[in-house]
Amino acid sequence: MLFDVISSDYKSDVLTGDTFETLKTLPDGKFDLVVSSPPYNIGKSYETKETIEKYLATQENVIRELARVLSDKGNICWQVGNYIENGEVFPLDIYYYQIFKKYGFKLRNRIIWHFGHGLHAKNRFSGRYETILWFSKTDDYIFNLDPVRVPSKYPGKLNYKGDKKGQPSGNPMGKNPSDIWEIVVQDWENELWDIPNVKSNHPEKADHPCQYPVELVERCVLALSNKESWVLDPYSGVGSTMIASLKNERNSVGIDRDENYCQITKDRLEKLRKGELKTRPINKPIHVPSANDKVAQVPKEWIGTLNY
Template structure:
């Protein structure tokens, strides 16, 4: 089933379908950016865990379709973590690199580390604190806009120390390249929440989806890898984070998901965006640093009480 929503100038195509089936309906050479976080085959509510090879066979078919529908100057960004089997980890980007590069001829431009500060605490290995984004291009002629995603310089007052420009500012006034390690929060720790006992992770964008990514993460990719009016497609769109990121930046969006519940939430979020009530953590918002005064950032009395030691 395909539903086509054009609301007040916002251009969005929502596909409630199996991704592969839906991709087959999209014209060749039509999409500027394909960005997604696919299912990781780890048994989340929306997926049935299958043998790794079976999972990869399906993803191989998806990659072929992505290659067909992507424009020659288009970009593809694939955000993944680990598949886990019998307590062993299998980093999915190893497999996706082969699928996109070797089997479909894509060119890797960055392997971005998305650093995630909070998460489950492992006991048999170091706790996982990052996922990766493989950014591929189809050709050498691709869109990359650095200026819209520059971040403030750490030392803007730095100067050239020799040559003709000696003493003149050496930094770019527009900011510096953000680099390939991104600190974009998944959970946002607001001061008032820190002070409530039994603290729960909280992010203003959180819905019922168990593996949603923040809109600001995808917006950095959209700003750098597309221009206004380009089409951004997410083949595993969940609750529409990529679509919202695109629409907010005056791009067109296609979001596909097989779960009606997630497509319905996407529509609700788009409506909220239009009437100005969408909960969103704005791109570039500073990460909250505990001050040490919050109850939860203090050492518990029990740890310092000698009788308990």
Template sequence: MQKNMNAPLSCNDFSLFDLREGLAEEILETYPDDHFDLVITSPPYNIGKEYEREERLSLDDYLEWLDGIIEKLVKKLKNTGSICWQVGNYIDAGEVFPLDIFFYQLFKKRGLKLRNRIIWRFNFGLNATNRFSGRYETLLWFSKSDEYTFNLDPVRVPQLYPGKRHSDKKGDKAGKPSGNPLGKNPSDYWEFSGEKAFKDDPVWDIPNVKSLHPEKTIHPCQFPIELAERCILAFSNAGDVVLDPFVGTGTSVIASLKHGRASVGIDKSPEYVKIATDRVSKFCAGELAMRPSGKPVRRPKKTEKVAQVPEEWLQTNE
């Protein structure tokens, strides 16, 4: 585990975070239109997690509920703002419904423009028995207009072929390096992680928050701080206001504060808001345990017992 060494001396320096308990559709009405620079969230997937069991909806009812919230989010978003909407799949009687397909239509009908459909790949999750095990989710990045923030430099990755040069037939560029010395634009497939990966690897791999992850809380679908901060660095500027209408245990608020953004988080669960408040307080004091940014996803060595084929399996194959 790592203590946060990047926390501000005082979170009060930003004026600036607001964690609110209640329904997103109601609390959003307390903010003016055109107020937020970035919305980043992962809405409930309606797949029967502990916070959904008493009110699991049909797919149509689920989409209708979030359609109303999306309507409010678009109104509260500045014309230059963006929305990052991270989702997985809805499962019904063994059938898979990719939620990003449905949500694309809800944003598109309101005039938002899809800039990227980002694939977040991770190694661990529930093992399926009647289909392949799911190991990725999607993040839809929409802008409200053609005037939007996109900061490429903070998330550039090294050139794959830094020595590559323009051909001798390229006029003024002939023979000169063809790449950008700051690095290249990363892909929309996020497989390698963190600040070190910005410098050392062209692909991003962000591990999901499971039992041994230092950021793990009681929340069953917590996303990692690195995932939120990647979006915050790229799609907002210092001093901007970031909103998460389903903030859970406060990940997006922490990532916002870490990079000098103001932040609003909303959640209907008193328990999650309490945990989020505690995590933010620890972050502000420099005491929050977080997975170090850029730490490679660990792969077991061939010599480790966990990577070796069990004797029982070998006997079975004889």
């Protein structure tokens, strides 16, 4: 999907360099929202694998700086997966929770991002989700409910007593999303967000092995920052956070040590400003293969087996 030309009134600064050292150059309290997916320490091309202890110590330095540059009404959305060592799973969100609490952050939601495709496992169940930890810096934090309301299940429900007896009891803009983690009715209906990850056939695919979708970031941007807010991604990759921010009239700063990724980010931002960048529309239904799709048909060799 292509978007109209974006106003040039909103700034997007791409900074190349070490995250911690670059953060130290940014002013106190500048950002209302931090959205990022830090390296998972799994040995990708853009990271150096370390012991879990050394990795977390490095990340604590970064989080300490994020606490400084975040405004008092600010939020952090920290997307993480799992660290694997010798076949054992280390859930990074649990380790990160302790670090954020150390610096006074308060966890508001633990959101599960579910996707249908990922790495296949042989000695454990294949992973199909990652976790987004949403922390606020204080109790007086930015939260915009209206942009993310969902249609009411029973919009015709009426008040049965009091001054408003007989009048609609709900909100005409929709209801507050539930915090029940069951089945996806709509993307904001529960805290299980069914959004496809960025693979080879995704319209946003760029030269990054762990690119996350703009659609995922947009939800955080709309709910947890205001128009004209500054949004920061300290591990910006190919610019998904910056694109989501610019699309929705926010300013942004992205930091990445890889010059190639920074250049890709700049190119993508320029295409967005020109109305030439393709992204997946927010809330677009997940593709379900039809019975006629060849790859959706059961191979004849499997017919009669346990599940077919």
